[in-house]
Amino acid sequence: MVAFLTFAIVVLLFVVLVLIARAQELTADLKDGKVSFHNQSKWNGYFLLGFLVFMFVGSAMCFKILGPVMLPIAASEHGVKTDFLFNTTMLIIGIVFVLTQIALFYFAYRYNESKGHEAYYYPHNNTLEVVWTVIPTIVLTGLIAMGMYEWMHIFDPEARNKKMMVIEATGKQFNWMIRYSGKDGKFGERIIDQAHVSPTNELGINWEDPKSHDDFMADKLYLVKNKPVLMKLGAQDVLHSFFLPHFRVKMDCVPGIPTEFYFTPTKTTEEMRTYLSTQPWWQTINPETGQPRWQTFKYELACAELCGKSHFGMQRDVVVVEQKEYDEWLAKQTPIYVAPAAEATSVEVTTDSTNTEVKKPTAMLGKK
Ligand SMILES: [Cu+2]
CATH class of the missing domain: 2.60.40.420 (Cupredoxins -  blue copper proteins)
Known part of the structure; x- marks a missing residue:
């Protein structure tokens, strides 16, 4: 019931925000005969910045709450290596994800449409193209090579010949x-x-x-x-x-x-x-067993x-x-x-x- 009410409140808040935005558009329309996007754009910028904070706080809370419930340490020989690969990949893509998301939402906020400001036309830069192609290629090739190396060890033909x-x-x-x-x-x-x-x-x-x-x-x-x-x-x-x-x-x-x-x-x-x-x-008590x-x-x-x-x-x-x-x-x-x-x-x-x-x-x- 609490979950349903929370969901209903969130939906209603969203509807209210949409209606306020629509009302603003209509009043702007009445004032000078054309719709001004300037104000709307400013609010969009704030919302996008707010979403960035919400996303990171939400993710951090998920890790904090669900982290202890996730799988414990590996109970097999190769499982330790699999975990190492998984954690390494998560760390690298995690850093890239955080940096790109900050850039994405901050730019949307910082450079929103405003009066008298024209967008800078910047269609091409060879150095940039090379940098964002070569660096991910090297990193991803490294990750894949590590994965293949471990996979070959997991399916080691010599291990296959041992008594199992x-x-x-x-x-x-x-x-x-x-x-x-x-x-x-x-x-x-x-x-x-x-x-x-x-x-x-x-x-x-x-x-x-x-x-x-x-x-x-x-x-x-x-x-x-x-x-x-x-x-x-x-x-x-x-x-x-x-x-x-x-x-x-x-x-x-x-x-x-x-x-x-x-x-x-x-x-x-x-x-x-x-x-x-x-x-x-x-160590917490399982309500089903009392232990x-x-x-x-x-x-x-x-x-x-x-x-x-x-x-x-x-x-x-x-x-x-x-x-x-x-x-x-x-x-x-x-x-x-x-x-x-x-x-x-x-x-x-x-x-x-x-x-x-x-x-x-x-x-x-x-x-x-
Ligand atoms: Cu099945």
């Missing part, structure tokens, strides 16, 4: 199917045809392939600290995007085109909580592609643990091959007619 933990994630409307390769470290073959894909075997796993017998599905993405992980990504229906914001990982999942991403988590969930417990915003926010912090897997009406529900918890804890978790997992078909390892989130979130287990797994 391999996990498969397939996006579908509106769920992630996360498959681990089990004890043998190898995935069972998938055959996408009518004989293999069914409501109880959505991935089309070939049960004749012995490698499939220890594959298991997980409702959470379990990762090991400092252990490189290769995510093999796919989609079953439309475009999805595999997004691990805390690890600065994002890769599209495309039907029919396998994609992949490899990265190394560097902080366990517990370590991240310990770090966040030192951050002021994370400090850091205590319930979870890494998150989300879909970053607007893929349909329940896109928001494509979310899973990510847990980073030490090797020992991972081994304990691994020992508790049941392979799909032996899991009863009705055992739900997947939760589908939909909305009902009243737009309320409904979580429904899907009995999509189990042998055919």
Whole structure:
């Protein structure tokens, strides 16, 4: 209600200002038979200067209020470099933005139309052209080169050859199917045809392939600290995007085109909580849980592609643990091959007619 009233007041103020300006124009019209823009131009100048101040104060407030809510420090090896690149780019373009906006609005104020003042005609200056072409070219080339250098390190072919933990994630409307390769470290073959894909075997796993017998599905993405992980990504229906914001990982999942991403988590969930417990915003109480926010912090897997009406529900918890804890978790997992078909390892989130979130287990797994 307060937001609506504030909005209404702002709109009404704007209408009043427009009407005052219009009334001024009409009175000027009546005075000397022609409209004088001089006064209007002066006011435009003041408004533009006011807008400049409003814009900077507003931006500063946004940074102050929303800054602490933004993503915490990166929890992966390459994430630190990605953050460095992002911050460097923001700093450079931020400085340019501030300087150009000050020049733009100040000039509009300082040189507004006034009686007896004629605009200076200044059509061309070679030195200026060279300066504002060469400097941005050098700066942007530098930024792009830095980005490409880091990207080549992120997708280092040598890292690709190292032993990595391999996990498969397939996006579908509106769920992630996360498959681990089990004890043998190898995935069972998938055959996408009518004989293999069914409501109880959505991935089309070939049960004749012995490698499939220890594959298991997980409702959470379990990762090991400092252990490189290769995510093999796919989609079953439309475009999805595999997004691990805390690890600065994002890769599209495309039907029919396998994609992949490899990265190394560097902080366990517990370590991240310990770090966040030192951050002021994370120390505040979450009204939903009654606890400090850091205590319930979870890494998150989300879909970053607007893929349909329940896109928001494509979310899973990510847990980073030490090797020992991972081994304990691994020992508790049941392979799909032996899991009863009705055992739900997947939760589908939909909305009902009243737009309320409904979580429904899907009995999509189990042998055919
Ligand atoms: Cu999606």
